[in-house]
Amino acid sequence: MIVAPCESVPQQKPQPCIMTLFGATGDLTRRKLIPALFSLHTQDLLPEPFIIVAYARKQKDNDIFRTEMLEAINEFADIGAVPMDKWRSFASNTYYHQAELGDADGYHSLRTLLAELNKRYGVCGNHLYYLATPPDYFSTIIKNLRDSGLTHAEPPNSGWNRIMIEKPFGRDLGSAHELNELLKTAFQENDIFRVDHYLGKETVQNILVMRFANHLFELLWNHLYIDHIQITVAETLGMEGRGAYFDKAGICRDIIQNHALQILTLIAMEPPISLNPNHIRDEKVKVLRSIRPFRKDELSENTVRAQYVSDGTNPGYSQEPGVHAGSQSETYASLRFYVDNWRWSGVPFYVRAGKRLPSRVTEVSIQLKAAPDVLFARMDCMNIHPNRIVFRIQPNEGVEIYVSAKEPEMGMSVKPVRMRFDYSEEFGRAIPDAYERLILNAMQGDTSLFARDDEVEEAWKLLQPVLEGWSESNTPPCNYRIGEWGPANSDALLAKDGRRWWNR
Ligand SMILES: NC(=O)c1ccc[n+]([C@@H]2O[C@H](COP(=O)([O-])OP(=O)(O)OC[C@H]3O[C@@H](n4cnc5c(N)ncnc54)[C@H](OP(=O)(O)O)[C@@H]3O)[C@@H](O)[C@H]2O)c1
Numbered sequence: 001m002i003v004a005p006c007e008s009v010p011q012q013k014p015q016p017c018i019m020t021l022f023g024a025t026g027d028l029t030r031r032k033l034i035p036a037l038f039s040l041h042t043q044d045l046l047p048e049p050f051i052i053v054a055y056a057r058k059q060k061d062n063d064i065f066r067t068e069m070l071e072a073i074n075e076f077a078d079i080g081a082v083p084m085d086k087w088r089s090f091a092s093n094t095y096y097h098q099a100e101l102g103d104a105d106g107y108h109s110l111r112t113l114l115a116e117l118n119k120r121y122g123v124c125g126n127h128l129y130y131l132a133t134p135p136d137y138f139s140t141i142i143k144n145l146r147d148s149g150l151t152h153a154e155p156p157n158s159g160w161n162r163i164m165i166e167k168p169f170g171r172d173l174g175s176a177h178e179l180n181e182l183l184k185t186a187f188q189e190n191d192i193f194r195v196d197h198y199l200g201k202e203t204v205q206n207i208l209v210m211r212f213a214n215h216l217f218e219l220l221w222n223h224l225y226i227d228h229i230q231i232t233v234a235e236t237l238g239m240e241g242r243g244a245y246f247d248k249a250g251i252c253r254d255i256i257q258n259h260a261l262q263i264l265t266l267i268a269m270e271p272p273i274s275l276n277p278n279h280i281r282d283e284k285v286k287v288l289r290s291i292r293p294f295r296k297d298e299l300s301e302n303t304v305r306a307q308y309v310s311d312g313t314n315p316g317y318s319q320e321p322g323v324h325a326g327s328q329s330e331t332y333a334s335l336r337f338y339v340d341n342w343r344w345s346g347v348p349f350y351v352r353a354g355k356r357l358p359s360r361v362t363e364v365s366i367q368l369k370a371a372p373d374v375l376f377a378r379m380d381c382m383n384i385h386p387n388r389i390v391f392r393i394q395p396n397e398g399v400e401i402y403v404s405a406k407e408p409e410m411g412m413s414v415k416p417v418r419m420r421f422d423y424s425e426e427f428g429r430a431i432p433d434a435y436e437r438l439i440l441n442a443m444q445g446d447t448s449l450f451a452r453d454d455e456v457e458e459a460w461k462l463l464q465p466v467l468e469g470w471s472e473s474n475t476p477p478c479n480y481r482i483g484e485w486g487p488a489n490s491d492a493l494l495a496k497d498g499r500r501w502w503n504r
Helices: 027-042 062-076 084-092 104-121 135-147 173-184 202-212 243-249 251-268 277-290 296-302 423-427 434-444 453-472 488-495
Strands: 017-022 050-056 094-098 127-131 161-165 192-194 226-234 303-309 332-338 348-354 361-368 388-394 398-406 414-422 478-481
Touching (some): 017 027, 017 104, 017 434, 027 062, 027 084, 050 104, 062 084, 062 094, 084 094, 127 135, 135 161, 161 434, 173 453, 202 251, 202 398, 226 251, 243 251, 251 332, 251 361, 277 453, 296 303, 296 453, 348 488
Parallel strands (some): 017 050, 017 127, 127 161, 161 192, 303 478
Antiparallel strands (some): 226 361, 303 332, 332 348, 361 388, 388 398, 398 414
16 A cells, blocks of 8 residues: 555564665665664664675675764764664674675575574564665576575575565666566565655655545546646756766666656556555556557657756766766656546646756646636736646655635735645654655565556556667757756747746
C-alpha cells in the first residue's frame, strides 16, 4: 500500500536481519543511507537485532569505517545532536568487509561472515542486499550473490533474501530487460525492490490520498474539467562533480524515465481495487500502456532537448569536468504526453526536467478548464484565471489551490488567490527522508513504493524512440543560459497549444 492503513498506530518492527551494503564508502551511502538508518535506529524502528555489513574495496577496518559513519551522520542526519548511547549500539553492530565487486572470493568470504553473524546474533538468515554501487556493477553483484549461494534459502540464508537496487535500472529497454531476467534467476519478484526515491517522498504518496480520500478532487479528475497538466522537476545545481556519470545518461534517462513518469502515473491512474502493492502497480502500468507512443519523425513537435551554456560566471555544460567534447547529452528536456484512455482523452501532460534552472522545485500543476464565460469573465476589469491545483513535491511540501475571489472593496473586483496546505505547518514536524521509509518497507517486504519489472520496462519502451531519435538526429540540442527556465523552444511547445509554463 502507498499509505498503510495501520500506520497511525505504532509500526511493527521488521524481523531481525542483516543488511549488506554494496558501495558502502560511496556518496549515496554517506549522504543518505547511513543517516537514514541511524535516524530509524533513534526512533526504535529498526529490527532487533539489526546488523550492517559494509562492502567496499578501500582498505579500512571496522573502527575507521564506524568513525566515518559518525562523521556522515553528524553532517547529514537531520536529528540534531547525536545520542551517544544510540550511536554505540548502532556502531557496534556494523562490520566493514573489504573486497572487490568483481572478485568471487569477496562473496565467499561474505558468506562466511554472514554465517558467523547469523549465529552470533540469532538473525535466522534474513538478508537484505542494497546495491549502492555504480550501475555497471549491478549484474556482477547479482551473479556473484547467486553463484556463491547467498540468495538461496539454505544456511546462512534460511530466512528471506531481498535486494534493493539503486537507479538507474538499465539505460534502455534492452538493458533493463536483461537486468530483470538476471534478477529472476536469483530472487522472487516480491523480494526485488527497485529504488526510485521519489516514491518514498511523503508528498508523492499524498497524491493518492488527496485523490482517493476526497470527493473534491476525484470528481474533477478527467478530460471534462482538466485542461492540461504540467510536471516540473527543476534543479538549480549543475554537475557537482558527477559530469562523467551524467554525460552517459542525460536528463531524460536520469529524471524523466523514472521520477517524472512515476509522478505522472500516480496523477493519471484509475482507483486501484485495493491498497495492495500489486493492485496499485497494475493501475500504474495501465497508464504507461495507455500513453500514446512517440514517433521518431514527430519528435520535434512533441519534445525539446537542450543543454545549459555559461551565464558569463559559471561554466556551461560542455565545460564541466567529466563531460566529453561535443557531448549531445541533454541537461533539459520537455515532452508532451497524451494518455489515450477514456479519462484523459485530449488532455496534454507536459513534463519538463532540467539542471541549472532558476529554482529548485518539483511540482505538479493541474490546470482546470476556464469557468463558463458568462458572468465575471465577460467584464474587462475582472482578472479571472482558470483554477489550478498544485502538488508541491519539494521544497515547501504541500498542496495549493488557486481560485478566484472577490477583493474586499465596495465595487466588484475579482482576483486570483491561493489556498495552501503546508505539510510542516500542519503537522509541525520535519518530513522523514524518503530513504527511511524505503529501507523500512523493504525490510517489511512491502513492495508498494518500488517499481515492478513490467513498470520499469514499460517506461523504457515509451522513451526508447525518443532516446533513439535524439541520438540519430543531426540537429544538436538547443541551448539555454544558466538561470533561465529552459530554451525558447520549450516555451513554444506550449505556446502552440495556447498555453504557458507555470514558473516559480
Ligand atoms: N549519490 C547520489 O546522490 C545518488 C542519488 C540517487 C541514486 N544514486 C545511485 O546510487 C549508486 C551509487 O552512487 P554513488 O554516488 O554513491 O557512487 P560513488 O560515490 O561513486 O560510490 C561507489 C561505491 O561503490 C564502490 N565500488 C566501486 N567500484 C568497486 C569495486 N570494483 N569493488 C568494490 N567496490 C567498488 C566504491 O567503493 P570504494 O570507495 O572503496 O572505491 C563506493 O563505495 C549509483 O547507482 C547511483 O546512480 C546516487
